[in-house]
Amino acid sequence: MVFTAFHVLISFIVFRFCCFEFLSFFAGVVAPDIEAVYFMKEAYSVCKPNDYKCLAEYPSHWFLHSFLGITFLAFLIAIFVYSIRKYFNMKKFELKNLFISAWIGGVTHLIVDSTVHKGEDALMLFFPYPEKYSFVFPYSHIFWYAVSLIGLVLLIISLKDFKKWLS
Ligand SMILES: [Zn+2]
Numbered sequence: 001m002v003f004t005a006f007h008v009l010i011s012f013i014v015f016r017f018c019c020f021e022f023l024s025f026f027a028g029v030v031a032p033d034i035e036a037v038y039f040m041k042e043a044y045s046v047c048k049p050n051d052y053k054c055l056a057e058y059p060s061h062w063f064l065h066s067f068l069g070i071t072f073l074a075f076l077i078a079i080f081v082y083s084i085r086k087y088f089n090m091k092k093f094e095l096k097n098l099f100i101s102a103w104i105g106g107v108t109h110l111i112v113d114s115t116v117h118k119g120e121d122a123l124m125l126f127f128p129y130p131e132k133y134s135f136v137f138p139y140s141h142i143f144w145y146a147v148s149l150i151g152l153v154l155l156i157i158s159l160k161d162f163k164k165w166l167s
Contacts, residue, residue: 004033009151010144011108016154020101021093022165024074024081028105031073032064032113059120065113066127070106077102091167115140 011029015022039060047054063069078098085093114123115135122132137143 004030004036006144006148007033007109007112009148009155010112011105012151012155012158013147014104014108016158020104021081021098023084024077024093024098024102025105027077027081028070028074028102029109031077031102032070032106032109035062035064036060057119057121061113061117061121061123063124063127065110065123066125067110068127070103070110074099074102074106112144116144 007029008026011026014020015025039058039062043055043058043060047058064073078095081098081102082093082095085091110123110125114125114133115137117123118134118136120132122134124130125133
């Protein structure tokens with residue numbers, strides 16, 4: 001899932017200029033794509049490997065790509081990161097802050113995905129309500145590639161701060 005990496009770069013811009021906890025924020029950014037692994041397997045069993053139109057339109061988003069899904073994930077991530085930080089004697093964060101960090105990370109994922117996926121592959125943002133939402137705009141892919149490039153540059157010039165984020 002190449003695009004999951006782009007999510008990290010795009011969200012890094014939000015992270016760099018705000019106040020979120022590093023581990024839970026980025027876990028929240030990537031976690032919704034856990035379900036994409038399953039759907040990708042399904043897609044390849046239905047579409048021919050080089051039928052990109054079929055693969056692109058095969059539904060790959062479900063519960064984890066909804067507000068309820070990212071809330072569920074943020075809850076699990078907050079507990080997990082809280083335990084990890086405690087175990088490794090890292091700086092303490094309140095569970096509430098870890099939850100918010102993971103949730104905002106998830107929101108950035110939903111914003112990007114809902115502007116690049118359409119049709120059957122659109123997002124059921126208000127799961128279990130079955131309506132699928134898509135806010136694709138012209139050249140949205142190119143727009144997000146450009147944003148992720150900015151994120152990459154920002155990431156490279158921020159490498160010196162990693163120690164602080166992981167303290
Ligand atoms: Zn996704």
